[in-house]
Amino acid sequence: MKDGFLDKLITRLDRFSPSEVQNLVSRLVREKGFMESVFEALREGVFIVDPDGNITFANRAVHQLLGVDTTRCIGQKVNSVIRGLDWNSLAHPDRVVTRDMEVFYPENRFLNFYLAPINGQVGNEEEHLGYVMLIHDITESKKAHEESLESEKLNALTFLAAGVAHEIGNPLTSLDIHLQLLGRKINKLKGQEKEDLNSLLGTAQQEIKRLDNILKQFLHALRPQDSVREKVPLHNVLRDTLETLEAELIERDVKVNLELAENLPLIDLDAGQIQQAIYNVIRNAAQALTKDDGQITIGTKFTDHEIVMSIADNGKGISPEHMGALFEPFRTTKKSGTGLGLLIVRRILREHGGEMEIDSEENKGTTVNLYFPRIEKHVRMLESDASKPLIDVESEE
Ligand SMILES: Nc1ncnc2c1ncn2[C@@H]1O[C@H](COP(=O)(O)OP(=O)(O)OP(=O)(O)O)[C@@H](O)[C@H]1O
Ligand SMILES: [Mg+2]
Numbered sequence: 001m002k003d004g005f006l007d008k009l010i011t012r013l014d015r016f017s018p019s020e021v022q023n024l025v026s027r028l029v030r031e032k033g034f035m036e037s038v039f040e041a042l043r044e045g046v047f048i049v050d051p052d053g054n055i056t057f058a059n060r061a062v063h064q065l066l067g068v069d070t071t072r073c074i075g076q077k078v079n080s081v082i083r084g085l086d087w088n089s090l091a092h093p094d095r096v097v098t099r100d101m102e103v104f105y106p107e108n109r110f111l112n113f114y115l116a117p118i119n120g121q122v123g124n125e126e127e128h129l130g131y132v133m134l135i136h137d138i139t140e141s142k143k144a145h146e147e148s149l150e151s152e153k154l155n156a157l158t159f160l161a162a163g164v165a166h167e168i169g170n171p172l173t174s175l176d177i178h179l180q181l182l183g184r185k186i187n188k189l190k191g192q193e194k195e196d197l198n199s200l201l202g203t204a205q206q207e208i209k210r211l212d213n214i215l216k217q218f219l220h221a222l223r224p225q226d227s228v229r230e231k232v233p234l235h236n237v238l239r240d241t242l243e244t245l246e247a248e249l250i251e252r253d254v255k256v257n258l259e260l261a262e263n264l265p266l267i268d269l270d271a272g273q274i275q276q277a278i279y280n281v282i283r284n285a286a287q288a289l290t291k292d293d294g295q296i297t298i299g300t301k302f303t304d305h306e307i308v309m310s311i312a313d314n315g316k317g318i319s320p321e322h323m324g325a326l327f328e329p330f331r332t333t334k335k336s337g338t339g340l341g342l343l344i345v346r347r348i349l350r351e352h353g354g355e356m357e358i359d360s361e362e363n364k365g366t367t368v369n370l371y372f373p374r375i376e377k378h379v380r381m382l383e384s385d386a387s388k389p390l391i392d393v394e395s396e397e
Pocket of ligand 2: 280283284337341342
């Protein structure tokens with residue numbers, strides 16, 4: 001609507017005939033309708049508020065974002081409709097304010113709003129007419145930001161942990177060498193003393209071996225590796241991982257069943273990282289087994305848009321209370337666990353654009369699904385009318 005249109009209309013109202021007034025009113029209604037349709041089409045929530053903080057208009061998106069009934073809220077104070085909004089300190093006739101807020105109804109979302117005064121010319125004077133409040137959903141971008149922070153923290157953490165583990169390795173090697181030297185001296189002794197000392201030495205050497213083993217496993221699970229993406233068959237990566245874990249799986253007497261899909265498509269993978277991820281998941285499964293018939297079933301399947309690898313065990317499962325804390329760093333139920341394994345798995349999967357899902361029942365078992373997106377998305381060409389161009393361009397004669 002043009003500036004001053006209403007003012008002119010009001011000053012000249014007495015000069016118009018009834019039919020002209022009717023024309024003008026219907027023009028006004030049309031223009032109002034047009035503006036409302038524009039607002040309704042926006043994905044952003046829009047509130048128009050009068051100078052006293054009463055809502056005069058709310059669009060449909062407001063209902064989706066805040067669960068507000070857009071007709072019933074008209075005439076109500078904004079801060080009674082959006083509880084917790086400190087309207088008095090935010091609203092200012094000459095200032096634009098923008099803030100983030102978290103809402104819990106109708107669902108948990110992060111919203112950003114932008115509150116701007118509407119000032120207009122009334123007659124010859126500038127008058128404060130109210131406010132427009134634009135609300136948009138920032139849940140996705142906030143989530144992405146938090147994920148990247150989390151992954152940065154995890155990188156620093158794993159780097160530190162791997163550094164510490166590495167540094168422990170050096171004195172351990174030196175201890176081992178010194179114990180070997182001690183052993184040679186003991187062997188020169190005779191009788192009961194030699195036997196007693198040898199037994200003590202044996203225990204010390206065994207413990208060192210155990211420590212060394214823990215460190216090796218730890219480093220294998222944590223070591224951040226350089227990212228190299230190649231088209232590698234996922235089944236080859238799985239076989240390599242199973243080979244690395246062979247000794248542990250045999251020692252625990254674990255039966256591994258493979259239910260692998262035929263013709264699994266190739267995807268771009270960082271084989272080293274994916275091996276690390278699968279290693280952590282299979283090791284968790286093996287460590288969870290308690291029964292004599294401990295079994296791990298590893299399956300793969302694929303659809304047009306993703307590949308899924310599932311690793312299921314019939315172990316002790318995860319309690320519902322523990323389920324929520326699985327990805328908390330250092331939360332472990334194991335004597336020599338770091339509680340970082342699953343965090344690393346999730347980070348690697350996310351770096352591949354995928355996700356993981358854990359499904360568990362106490363005393364029955366756990367299934368971990370690893371989802372890998374297929375980068376090459378196939379497009380299905382449509383025949384029939386749908387493939388016609390939207391606008392028919394007539395050929396020039
Ligand atoms: N398959 C599983 N069955 C039962 N519990 C599991 C399983 N996988 C993970 N968990 C539980 O989740 C916890 C966290 O696992 P995560 O791999 O992150 O650390 P961890 O295994 O304890 O330590 P690390 O991986 O360093 O050995 C485990 O301590 C265990 O309680
Ligand atoms: Mg683990």
